[in-house]
Amino acid sequence: MKVTDVERMVVDVPFTERQIRISEREVYNWSILELCKVTTDTGLVGWGETVIHYTWARVTDEAVNRVIGQSPADMMNDDALGAGLQMALFDVVGKALEIPCYKLMGQKVRDWAPISWWSIDAAPGDWLEEAKEAVSKGYTSFKIKQRPWWDIFAQVEAITSGVPSYFKLDLDANGTMQNAAAAMPIMQKLARHNNVAMFETPIPQGDILGNRQLRQVIPRPIAMHFGSPPYLTTVREEVCDGFVVCAGKSNVIKQGTLSAEANMPFWLQLVGNGLTTTWAAHLGAVLSHATWPAITCMNLYSHQLLTKPIEIVGGFHRVPEEPGLGVEVDEETVAKYRIPDQTIQDLNKKGERYDRPKPRIIGQVVYPDHSYVHLGSMSQGYGYYGQGHGPAHVDGVYLNALYDDGSEEWADLFDRAQQHPVRTRRDI
Numbered sequence: 566m567k568v569t570d571v572e573r574m575v576v577d578v579p580f581t582e583r584q585i586r587i588s589e590r591e592v593y594n595w596s597i598l599e600l601c602k603v604t605t606d607t608g609l610v611g612w613g614e615t616v617i618h619y620t621w622a623r624v625t626d627e628a629v630n631r632v633i634g635q636s637p638a639d640m641m642n643d644d645a646l647g648a649g650l651q652m653a654l655f656d657v658v659g660k661a662l663e664i665p666c667y668k669l670m671g672q673k674v675r676d677w678a679p680i681s682w683w684s685i686d687a688a689p690g691d692w693l694e695e696a697k698e699a700v701s702k703g704y705t706s707f708k709i710k711q712r713p714w715w716d717i718f719a720q721v722e723a724i725t726s727g728v729p730s731y732f733k734l735d736l737d738a739n740g741t742m743q744n745a746a747a748a749m750p751i752m753q754k755l756a757r758h759n760n761v762a763m764f765e766t767p768i769p770q771g772d773i774l775g776n777r778q779l780r781q782v783i784p785r786p787i788a789m790h791f792g793s794p795p796y797l798t799t800v801r802e803e804v805c806d807g808f809v810v811c812a813g814k815s816n817v818i819k820q821g822t823l824s825a826e827a828n829m830p831f832w833l834q835l836v837g838n839g840l841t842t843t844w845a846a847h848l849g850a851v852l853s854h855a856t857w858p859a860i861t862c863m864n865l866y867s868h869q870l871l872t873k874p875i876e877i878v879g880g881f882h883r884v885p886e887e888p889g890l891g892v893e894v895d896e897e898t899v900a901k902y903r904i905p906d907q908t909i910q911d912l913n914k915k916g917e918r919y920d921r922p923k924p925r926i927i928g929q930v931v932y933p934d935h936s937y938v939h940l941g942s943m944s945q946g947y948g949y950y951g952q953g954h955g956p957a958h959v960d961g962v963y964l965n966a967l968y969d970d971g972s973e974e975w976a977d978l979f980d981r982a983q984q985h986p987v988r989t990r991r992d993i
Contacts, residue, residue, distance in 0.1 A: 566609070566661055568637055571629045571650065572602040575617070575909050575919050576902040578838060579867045583694060587687045588865065590928060590966060591943045594618040594921045595865065598838060600899065601649035603657050605637065611657025612894050614840040614870075615649035617918055621812050621835075624650045637661075641669075644813025648837070651813055652844050652890070659889035666844070666890055670818065671851035677881035678849035680704070680842070681735065681832070681858035683865070686712040686943075688963070689723030696724045699864070700732055705880030706762065706858045711738040713950040713957055714930040714938075714964045717755065725760045733762035735788075735858075741950045742767045745775035747957040752783045763788055763857075765809065769951065770794065776804040788857070791820045791831070800827045807857060809834050814848065821852035832857035839869030842882070843890050850884040868902075870895055927967040927979055932959055936990045939967075941982035949986050 576598050580588055588595070595616050601624060603611040615624055624647035632640045632650065640646065641654035659666045667673055682699035684692065684707070696707050707724070711717050721734065736755065742748035748767045755761050763786040768775050770793045780787050786806035789799065799805060808831035810820045817833065824831045833855055835845045842861040849855040858880060869875060872893040875882050885891025904919055912919055928940035938955060940946045949955060969975055981987050 566636060566638075567606045567634055568603055568632045568640075568654075569606050569634075570604040571632060571653075572604070573624065573629070573649075574600045574602070574899065574906075575904040576600060576870070576899055577904060577919075577921070578870065578902050580865050581867050583691060584684070584865050587691055587695075588685055589924050590685075590926055592619070592685050593924060595836070595862065597919060597921065598870075599624060599649055600840075600870075600894075601653040603632075603637065603650070603653040605657055605661075607661065609657050609660050611637070611653040611655070611660065611889060612840060613649035613652030613654075613656065613844075614837050615647060616837050616841075618920065619836055620648050622647045624648070642815050644815050646813075648813070648841070652840065655814070655844075655847075656889040663888045665847065665884070665886050665888065667847040667850040667884060670814065670848060673850050673884075674853050675850055675884070677878070677883055678846040679706075679832075679856065679858040679881050680845075680877060681706040681708045681860055681880075683708045683860055683862045684710065686710040686715055686964075688715075689720045692720055693723045693727050696728050696732065700728055702864075703877035703879065704864075705731055706733040706735060708735040708737060708765075708858075708860055711736045711741075712946070712964075713741050713955060713959075714928065714940075714946060714962060716960055716962050717751070717958065718960065721755060721758055721761065725758055728760065730759060732760060734758075734760050735763050735765060736761065737765040738767050739947060739951075740766050740769040741947060742957045743951060743953050744768055744772065745778045748775075748779060749782065751958050752779065752785075756783060756785050761785060763806075766790065773798065773802050773804055777802055780804060780806065788832070791824070796823055800829075805829075807831050807854075810855075811835060817848050818852070821848075821855060825852070825854045828854070830854050830856045833859040836860070836862045838863055838866050839871040839875055839892065840890065840894070842869075842875055843885060843892050846882060846884045847890070868895075868898055870898055925969045925979065927975070927982055929965040929967050930955075931963050931965055933961040936988065939978060939982045939987040939989065941979065941984070941986075945986065954986070
């Protein structure tokens with residue numbers, strides 16, 4: 566069996582109505598997926614997908630050229646091929662052998678894989694509604710993005726007021742709590758909530774002493790991205806309880822095996838829609854310590870691009886037993902959301918990728934003392950707060966989105982905020 570064609574199609578799958586609003590400040594373009602359709606000389610077809618603007622590796626023209634004319638079995642373990650292409654090769658090999666993908670990866674250890682709901686930072690009320698929807702759809706955990714421009718206690722209290730006690734929250738500060746001294750009182754107070762299950766990267770992962778200190782006093786697991794600090798340092802210095810694993814198949818298996826050797830749990834963080842979520846289930850099926858709920862962000866999308874939606878039961882979804890990935894792509898829906906090939910080709914000629922226009926929004930951080938910090942982008946805020954230019958937490962702080970109103974004042978503030986966060990104080 567040889568690969569005869571790789572068709573790449575870009576689709577823009579709308580987010581759910583609430584997530585369109587929540588995500589517009591930062592991850593608005595995660596709706597853009599590149600699907601890979603691999604065809605072989607036997608007539609068998611394999612599918613894979615890549616979130617173009619968030620992935621461990623994109624698919625390139627060079628990668629496509631390398632697999633044409635080759636046996637997919639010879640190529641499929643090469644992580645350098647990129648997310649969607651590697652996934653599609655496994656799918657077609659599994660179909661050819663009439664076995665599910667997990668049997669190409671290792672010995673099965675579970676029939677159902679844990680999965681979590683996900684959201685970028687949002688107002689307490691929006692997170693509450695997200696959590697309620699997650700519960701209604703069978704999820705039992707919710708990974709949320711803790712940020713210094715929101716009152717995390719108000720956010721957590723809002724969620725816990727409307728969900729069952731079994732519904733757990735995983736808080737990811739992306740290092741913005743700065744250091745152990747700043748993070749410790751915040752984390753200790755949050756840990757009093759029974760719904761708070763764990764913390765991810767509360768302070769920069771390279772702060773070995775600080776992370777070790779937090780782990781010794783915080784009565785919740787702390788997760789860190791695998792490889793930072795290096796694996797041996799992480800295990801020897803005992804800086805975390807488990808890992809976040811995000812990579813191609815071969816590196817996922819390697820990192821999962823090393824996690825098991827240290828008896829440390831982890832979650833798979835493989836972001837995408839229905840195909841990626843299914844791919845994560847196959848990997849999770851053979852990795853003994855993939856016991857924390859996977860993060861795929863499938864809940865962001867209004868359609869999974871599958872003919873049969875993935876069902877979540879008690880926080881788990883079934884690992885398919887059908888050949889390949891074991892799911893069928895909804896090609897009619899793919900056609901509905903597909904971006905014209907000519908548009909993609911024109912962009913490629915200019916060395917660009919398809920993207921949504923970046924929204925012109927100023928993030929206005931509002932403090933109880935009537936002072937403001939204006940951010941030109943939310944990614945700008947990570948470095949600003951992470952480096953200690955603003956407090957790790959203030960009770961009552963919240964974020965406003967200031968949209969372009971056409972005024973010279975807005976334009977001037979936007980231009981200045983693009984260069985550096987702008988502090989102001991209104992008249993009292």
